[in-house]
Amino acid sequence: MSAPQPSATFIEAASPHVMNTYGRVPMALSHGQGCRLWDINGKSYIDGLGGIAVNTLGHNHPKLVPALQNQLSKIIHSCNYYHVPGQEQLAAKLVELSGMTNVFFCCTGLEANEAALKLARKYGHDKGIERPEIVVYEKAFHGRSIATLSATGNPKVQAGFGPLVEGFIRVPLNDIDALKKATAGNKNITAVFFETIQGEGGVNPMRVEYLQQVRKLCDENDWLLMIDEVQCGMGRTGKWFAHQWAGIVPDVMPLAKGLGSGVPIGAVVAGPKAANIFQPGNHGTTFGGNPLAMRAGIETIRIMEEEGLLAHAAKMGDYFKAELAKAFAGNPGVKEIRGQGLMIGIELTKPCGELVKQCADNGLLLSVTADTVIRLVPPLIITQAEIDEIIAILTPLVKKLLADKA
Numbered sequence: 001m002s003a004p005q006p007s008a009t010f011i012e013a014a015s016p017h018v019m020n021t022y023g024r025v026p027m028a029l030s031h032g033q034g035c036r037l038w039d040i041n042g043k044s045y046i047d048g049l050g051g052i053a054v055n056t057l058g059h060n061h062p063k064l065v066p067a068l069q070n071q072l073s074k075i076i077h078s079c080n081y082y083h084v085p086g087q088e089q090l091a092a093k094l095v096e097l098s099g100m101t102n103v104f105f106c107c108t109g110l111e112a113n114e115a116a117l118k119l120a121r122k123y124g125h126d127k128g129i130e131r132p133e134i135v136v137y138e139k140a141f142h143g144r145s146i147a148t149l150s151a152t153g154n155p156k157v158q159a160g161f162g163p164l165v166e167g168f169i170r171v172p173l174n175d176i177d178a179l180k181k182a183t184a185g186n187k188n189i190t191a192v193f194f195e196t197i198q199g200e201g202g203v204n205p206m207r208v209e210y211l212q213q214v215r216k217l218c219d220e221n222d223w224l225l226m227i228d229e230v231q232c233g234m235g236r237t238g239k240w241f242a243h244q245w246a247g248i249v250p251d252v253m254p255l256a257k258g259l260g261s262g263v264p265i266g267a268v269v270a271g272p273k274a275a276n277i278f279q280p281g282n283h284g285t286t287f288g289g290n291p292l293a294m295r296a297g298i299e300t301i302r303i304m305e306e307e308g309l310l311a312h313a314a315k316m317g318d319y320f321k322a323e324l325a326k327a328f329a330g331n332p333g334v335k336e337i338r339g340q341g342l343m344i345g346i347e348l349t350k351p352c353g354e355l356v357k358q359c360a361d362n363g364l365l366l367s368v369t370a371d372t373v374i375r376l377v378p379p380l381i382i383t384q385a386e387i388d389e390i391i392a393i394l395t396p397l398v399k400k401l402l403a404d405k406a
Contacts, residue, residue, distance in 0.1 A: 011040045025360050032059025035379050035386050037365065048359075048366040048390050050379045053199070053231045053343065056258040056300055056309075058379035063303050064261055064296075071295040079286065086294025093301055094269050097240045099249050101275040105289030106266040109230035110143030112254030115268045115283055116226045117147050119252055120191035121167075122277050123224055132190040134226075135169050135183060139201030139370070140194060142228055151193060153201065173204060176213040183221075191224035191252070192217075196242035199231035199377075202370030203338060203345025211246035218251070224274055226252040230266075234258035235304055235380055237341035238314025245340065258380075263296035309380045317341035320376070320387050327395045333402030335372075342382065346374040352401055364393040374398070 013028035030040045035058050037045045047055070057064050078084060091103035106112055117134065124132025136142075140153040149158055150165035158164060169189070171182045183189050192214055198204040218225040227250040232242040236258060239245055243253075251273045256266040266288065270277075287293075304310065321337055321344060328334040328346075335347040351371045359366055367375045376390070 013040065025357050027360060034058045034060075035382050043363070045360065045363050045365050046386055046389050046393070048364055048376045048378045048394075050258075050377050051262060052257070052367065053236060053377040054257045054260075055262050055379050056234060057261045057303055058381045061261070061303065061381075063306075064299050067295060067299040068263070068292065071292050074291070076292045077287065077290045080284065080289060084289050084291055084294060086291050086298060087289045090267075090294050090297045090301075093298065094255070094267060097301075098253060098269050100253065100269045100271045102270055104268045104270070104278065104283065105294070106268070106285050107264045107287050107293070108143075108266045109228075109254065109256030110145055110148050110266075111285065111288070112230060112256050112266040112268050113142040113148045113151070113228055114145055116191075116193065116228070116252045116254050117151065118283060119268070119270070119274050119277050120193070120224055120226060122282065123274065124188070124190035126277065127190075127222075129188055129190060131167065131188055133167050133169055133186065133188045134190060135171060135179065135192040137194045137198075138170060138172050139198055139204060140228075141198065141200035142193070142195075173198070174207050174210045176210060176217070179214065179217065189221070189223055191226050193226040193228065195228045195230075195232060197232040197237070197340060197343055199343070199375070200369050202347065202373040203343060203375055205242075205338065205340060208246040211243055211248055215246075215248040215250075224251040226250060226254075228254050230254055230256045231377070232340075232343055234300075235310050235313055235341075236343045236377065238310055238317060240310065242340060242343075259300060260293055260296035261300045263293050265293040265297055267297075304380070307381070313341040313380045316380075316382055316384065316387060317344065319384060320344055320391075323387065323391050327391055328398070331399065331402065334398070342376075342378055342380055344376040345369070346376070346398070348372050348374070348398070348402065350402065352398070355397060355401060358397050358401075359393060362393050362397065364390060366390075366394070 013026050028040045029037050035047045037047055094103050120134050121132045136151045138153045142148040142151045147165045169182055171179050196206055227243050229241045233255050251271045253269040259265050324337050333349050335349050337346050339345050353368045369375045
């Protein structure tokens with residue numbers, strides 16, 4: 001696709017009739033191709049954000065788009081009164097990739113996490129626990145519904161929405177002793193719930209050893225191990241699911257974001273311990289598992305396998321981190337470059353939210369999380385040349401920000 005000519009008349013991006021829930025950059029995107037996007041005025045951008053880890057295959061993928069067009073012409077939505085063949089096809093594939101048992105489909109990561117919380121509660125009730133409790137983590141983010149907000153470890157996003165849901169015990173990351181201490185003697189605990197790599201919390205990875213220790217602790221206590229792979233799953237780290245680097249299998253795994261390459265989709269994958277907790281009437285959804293979303297998931301995985309995107313994500317991620325390390329070598333303002341595969345965080349010593357607009361002005365899309373962490377989660381099809389382009393735009397802007405006096 002050739003780049004469109006910039007518009008002669010500048011079109012202002014504005015949404016006066018849309019509820020003001022986002023601090024938006026003053027631009028509006030028109031279309032994309034691969035890892036490149038254009039706004040309504042014809043300005044181009046390199047996509048370092050991937051729609052927040054959603055656009056696995058980039059934009060206008062030549063294999064994905066025709067498949068979705070084909071599905072649109074057949075059936076978009078039926079409902080869950082009936083069997084949906086695509087659900088079984090996608091569920092079987094997710095079971096194969098995860099080593100788990102069965103799947104519930106929904107539309108978003110929040111819904112997948114909400115379903116996980118319901119599974120943990122019913123698991124407790126089925127065992128005679130009247131007030132089940134779930135272990136969650138500092139800096140966690142699981143969504144903005146009242147229950148997932150309560151599980152989230154960010155007081156800023158919780159403010160103004162109390163009373164929050166009870167039944168959560170919060171612990172720090174990567175500290176098995178703290179987890180044991182917080183849960184000692186508590187017969188009401190039913191699950192431990194975390195992100196393998198925290199996204200909104202600042203791209204904070206759980207250590208491999210810690211993941212293995214928590215799996216063992218859950219087994220010893222008959223708790224559900226519930227791993228939120230909404231942002232770090234679906235090949236982003238170089239394995240299908242980020243926890244697989246630790247060689248463990250969870251009991252419950254929420255998915256969303258990258259599973260449909262931009263088509264809204266969520267899933268809860270369950271292992272044997274959680275596979276039969278929900279029975280008819282316990283949980284449901286109108287739109288979840290619709291034929292269009294299922295086709296998006298099926299085709300996304302097929303294309304990822306055909307194009308070797310897991311190995312590519314691992315290779316490009318290693319290159320990206322190595323080049324960033326070179327670019328910022330010796331700069332005391334760059335605290336840490338971390339992450340796995342194409343989920344990368346650059347932590348600075350000062351707040352850097354202003355970089356989002358500055359980078360957009362210079363033709364780069366990215367985000368900032370936890371005030372001081374630059375997050376890069378590009379499409380998994382990104383090339384070395386495109387990574388070089390991102391670094392060339394980003395490096396001088398970061399250096400200037402760090403050099404400026406507060």
